[in-house]
Amino acid sequence: MKLMQAIGSDVRAALKKPVSKTVDFSGEWPRVGHVYLRDLILGEDPYRLRFLMDRILELTPKLTWAVIAAGAASSVRLRPEASAIAKLTASASTYNDRRYAMGLYRRTAAPVCFTISTLVANALWLGSPFDKDTSNRNILYEALRLLPPSWNILRSASPEYCALDSRIGPNDDVLILPLLSHRDPAIWDDADEFRPERWDSLNPSEQPGYLPFGHTSERCWGQHMVMPLAERLLDIIRNNGLAVSPRQITADVPLAGLLGVFQVSVVRQ
Template sequence: MATATTRSRTVVFAPTIRDLLARDEKVFRIDPAKVGVSDSRLMAEIVAARPVLSTERSVYKPAAGAEIPHDSATRTIRALGQDAVAGSRKPPPPARGMAGAWPYAGTSYLRRWLFSGDPLPVSLLSKRGVTRSDTLSRLVDRAATRWPGSADQDGRTALAGLIRDADDPLDRRQAVAMYRRATATLCDGVAALTGNALWLMGPERDRPEQRADLTAILWETLRLLPPAWMLYRNGGAAYTALHPEIRPEDDVALFPLLMHRHPDYWSDPLEFRPERWDGVTDPEKAPAFMPFGFDGARCWAKHLIVPLAERLLTVALDSRLTVRGPQQEAQVPLRSLLSVRFEAQVGA
């Protein structure tokens, strides 16, 4: 299960992921304090055993030294959805912005598409060159926190409006953190999914049958190369009765990547076959399929990911985005988001 031959291209995972994929057991010990799970039934039971903790969520973990209030989280979800829908209706930026190293080129392109109307201090919050530097991040956070804004500023996103409208310093600092996290989660996830799909489609992507159903292509990409390839749960007594391998002090790692590739659940599991989704009206209800998590702990942006990825993929194909290198075998490094790395050019 370590590599997947997808028509004319192959993906090669980092050694840690290869070791996980080589395991036969669906419940196994990773180290003295961590248990891995890829059993479909047990994964569902673990997620249902207790509510997800704020520290286990990438977006809603505490910020500025305090918990994120529920109403603030709700406002963020609504604002992000509003911004994503409004932004995707605008004409896409020039296609040349898609050229370069993926998935980073896709992330930058999507940010320009959806959030380019925000004032400079706010737009800098999610720039890759800024987020990679702790010092720059702190400076930009401070500038965005003090940005006064104006109620009638044209082009400003609803997320930026949450920063301007915050009533006190803590609310504003948290709104800044939520802007960065929400935009990063959305743009990074969509770019990773789109890049993975482009790689899996291979050189045959320009054939009419390849473009007939981009939604099915994206669902199959989510099965074979799910960007959110692992869910993590802190240990506790809630899990000990579910399996004898799990002790109260054990953290639990859930692996959709392993489950999605297991022959007990899927026919020809390593083959890229978008046609397997033909006639499937609700892919998320497919057995042993967890692209966005289970009920009660699903990704808060799941309703945005696939439509935006389809839009971005359409622009990439219309712009004749092609892989410049590598041509046959690409690396998938060990990162929080599972994404194929390749260089792309436009109109080749």
């Protein structure tokens, strides 16, 4: 809980920072957005902590833990402006405690950078350039519908599920697939089309089958960090006249833990 509160505090502080006039969001997404978010939220943290956000560490857990083991060899010294989550990490006094704390630093902070940069990359691929009258929030709701970063939700067996559907037994785990329910033509008009305007008349918290952050009774704690930061990134992109390169006509969407478009080239229109 302390870690969640800390990263939440860091995100709120980041949102208060003015947007740099020199920021350049052209290039390969989601990497560009990921680096921006890392520096925006954790820019005053020591390099060995910020390096834990690097996307290259996704290649293998062994690489991640090797970096953590090396970084934990000595105590962490911080600037006064360091993030709240870095201050929790730096309080660890022994090697084993530092290694554990650095692992938690990555596990807590990295999903923020990964999820938001992926969501914005998805939105760009699905719909840019956007109509000037379309809100960023509607764009993001629709991107979350067609390419939900969390495309599967697994819940362990519970007798409560039996009351919802008689086909579910008391010992059955339940797998929910937003990737399918978000495209179900029985629920959505033009289910496979990118139509942000549909959210003018829909409530994402009440829309049947719409679960980008989980069910309303157990909503992901990161939702209130993801949406404001993603809107900030879209604001910068749209204000600077950026869009997906017209030369790029295909892209890969690996069916990984985080569902997102891989390597989107963003250029000035």
